[in-house]
Amino acid sequence: QTVVTQEPSLSVSPGGTVTFTCGLNSDSVSTTYYPSWYQQTPGQAPRTLIYKTNIRSSGVPDRFSGSILGNKAALTITGAQADDESAYYCLLFMGSGIWVFGGGTKLTVL
Amino acid sequence: QVQLVESGGGVVQPGGSLRLSCAASGFTFSPYNMHWVRQGPGKGLEWVAVIWYDGSDKYYADSVKGRFTISRDNSINTLYLQMHSLTPEDTAVYYCAKDSGGGYCAFDVWGQGTLVTVSS
Numbered sequence: 232q233t234v235v236t237q238e239p240s241l242s243v244s245p246g247g248t249v250t251f252t253c254g255l256n257s258d259s260v261s262t263t264y265y266p267s268w269y270q271q272t273p274g275q276a277p278r279t280l281i282y283k284t285n286i287r288s289s290g291v292p293d294r295f296s297g298s299i300l301g302n303k304a305a306l307t308i309t310g311a312q313a314d315d316e317s318a319y320y321c322l323l324f325m326g327s328g329i330w331v332f333g334g335g336t337k338l339t340v341l
Numbered sequence: 342q343v344q345l346v347e348s349g350g351g352v353v354q355p356g357g358s359l360r361l362s363c364a365a366s367g368f369t370f371s372p373y374n375m376h377w378v379r380q381g382p383g384k385g386l387e388w389v390a391v392i393w394y395d396g397s398d399k400y401y402a403d404s405v406k407g408r409f410t411i412s413r414d415n416s417i418n419t420l421y422l423q424m425h426s427l428t429p430e431d432t433a434v435y436y437c438a439k440d441s442g443g444g445y446c447a448f449d450v451w452g453q454g455t456l457v458t459v460s461s
Contacts, residue, residue, distance in 0.1 A: 278451070282441055288449060
């Protein structure tokens, strides 16, 4: 069974840098999985941040960036702000019409 | 503006059925694949199903395969999710999402969700 792994929680100081990772239990994550990233605050629908590894969605500030780090996809926030406190989800396309979300990472800005 | 509006959620008994709808507006619906995603109470996002832009292909998460059916009507810009044999584990907010297209395999527009509660 495919499991997409994310850190359950991370914290960052205002103005700091934080990196989220997205891994696979059975393989290395590469661009062929078309990793994308989503932000969600409680009670709200998800918001698309990054698609195809490193393309920012319309209106997303450039302090959000995506990459591949080692064998994982990564989302980095540079210059974190208080309103970045949210849950962040990665999504991988597994091929054959199947997508899988990671379990999500809750970010605390303190 | 680009918008997806889900409807049809509610309370249903275990073993029951429900049909969700997602009305699209502000963009040309027919060229895009469409998805359903759900989120159980206090849980993460779970991809549920996708339907190809012309309805020719449909794929499902293992957790719903054989019980849920995704469909669409491009003439009225509407996506559907027919759900049967519901269990308490299907309790969730159900979101419809537009595929970004362009081969990017991502979701770029989300609805606000509709709540499905499976309980006796």
